[in-house]
Amino acid sequence: MNTKIIYLVGYMGAGKTTVGERLANLLGETVYDTDKMIIEKEGCSIQDIFSRYGEEHFRHLETEILKETSMLKGVITTGGGMVLKEENRELMKSSGTVIFLECNPMVIFSRIKGDAERPLLQNKNEIEFSSLYEKRKPYYEKSAHIIIDTSNSSIDEVVSEIEKRLNRR
């Protein structure tokens, strides 16, 4: 099993970015967030990329960034749609250990509703948000080496559980 890179995947708001930062700290590794790298490279927000150039262009940028990060070492926190392309799933699975942070979409919705930085959350009610999650769930599952249900856990509990599961491998 390749543990040079730990990838965190999961639905938007599941805690990938936050958990990844703490995990990297604990492991003494560097964290790379694909969304933050895109923002830095393009010089504008994800919201702006979606509204100016569309989702497909964002997905293209996402794959390009993934290819760069797959050559690195550390914790890589991905955007919620990274698993949608087979090419991305295969690259993550073959270059690292992929962890799916599973979380009840209702729990996530209560955390992030009103957030203006997630274009795919805009104008969605709880039901629509949950239904997009259900459509994506198989892709998270087939991407992952490890699945962790985080619905009832604090951020620190999720980090400890990841550490435990990695040590067991």
Ligand SMILES: Nc1ncnc2c1ncn2[C@@H]1O[C@H](COP(=O)(O)OP(=O)(O)O)[C@@H](O)[C@H]1O
């Ligand atoms: N287990 C958790 N318990 C409570 N709040 C959480 C948990 N995980 C994440 N959060 C909060 O949810 C929000 C979204 O987290 P974030 O790390 O940005 O998710 P993602 O990167 O998966 O979209 C943040 O405000 C974060 O502090």
Ligand SMILES: O=C(O)C1=C[C@@H](OP(=O)(O)O)[C@@H](O)[C@H](O)C1
């Ligand atoms: O689920 C998605 O398709 C997206 C999730 C976002 O990242 P987070 O999962 O960190 O919110 C970001 O990549 C973009 O808004 C699209």
Ligand SMILES: [Mg+2]
């Ligand atoms: Mg994130």
